[in-house]
Amino acid sequence: MTEEEILAEFRASKALLEGHFLLSSGRHSAHYLQCARVLMDPMRAGRLATAMVAKIPRELRNAIDVVVSPAMGGVIIGHEAGRALDKVAMFLERPEGTFHLRRGFALEPGQKVLMVEDVVTTGQSSREAMKAIAEEGGETIAAASLVDRSGGEVSFDVPFFPLIGFNFPSYAEDELPAELAEIEAIKPGSRKN
Template sequence: MQDDEILAEFRASQALLEGHFILSSGLHSAHYLQCARVLMDPMRASRLASALAARMPRDVRSQIDLVISPAMGGLIIGHEMGRALGVEAMFVERPTGTFELRRGFAIKPGQKVLLMEDVVTTGLSSREAIAAVNAAGGEVIAAGALVDRSAGEVSLGVPFFPLISLNFPSYPAESLPPELASIPATKPGSRKEPEAA
């Protein structure tokens, strides 16, 4: 699957949004990828996961015992990567602010893990999830994502395989360009700020 075909999948599902968005990283951008929309069609999700699995080196694919993704965004694509690779898929979640395995999930000591995300911007949540997997006895040998928004700058400490890299600019709140600052910001992701009591 070529980059233009991948982008066509995002456009067809109305997953590529324009406006003023606050990303889960806290950065602001004029573009937002609502990966939940591109993944809501099971056949499309399967195609995208299969395309990513095909792009990963065979020696990496052959070592993977398990796919683990951070909840919420990585759930569907993590499950589909498990299907594409023929291995089980689990997820970590943050019930108290720190990633952990729950729901009876367990990693056998030394299992080789692919950490799978929907979108990576700064890599913070990926690094936190990798630390949780390693603490639970797994060995994260690679990370994957549908989209790399880091402009190729992210460092996760393991080989990183994105399906596509999209280099939309993102800005800290205090450094917004005037055209972006003039548009009200929305935060469409799954992580919301806690409401004031």
């Protein structure tokens, strides 16, 4: 899938929003990628996941035992990545603020995990997810995401394979440009803490 084809999928689903958004990372942005919209069409979600998984080198793909995603945003793309890899997909939840496997999900000791996110900005949620995977007995050997909006700045202790990078500026509360500060911020994501 070319970058233009990927962008066409986002445009067609009206997944790129403009305004003033408070991101789950705590930063502010004039742009928000509503990946739930781009993933609401199962055929589109499957195409995007297949293209994302194709970016992972074959040797690494072959080593993956299971796909694990943080809820909520990573659930659909993680499931579709599992389908593309023909591997089991499960998700982590944080009902009390810390990620854990629930619903009968469990990792076998030493299972090789692909951790899949929808959007990575600072990498905070991904790192928390990888820590939980280790605590659950798995070994994260790679991370993937639908979108990297870090400008290529995020890094993990494992290889990272985003489908596409969007480099929209984000700002700390005390760095807001005047035009953004004049607009009331909304928090469209699923993470409320």
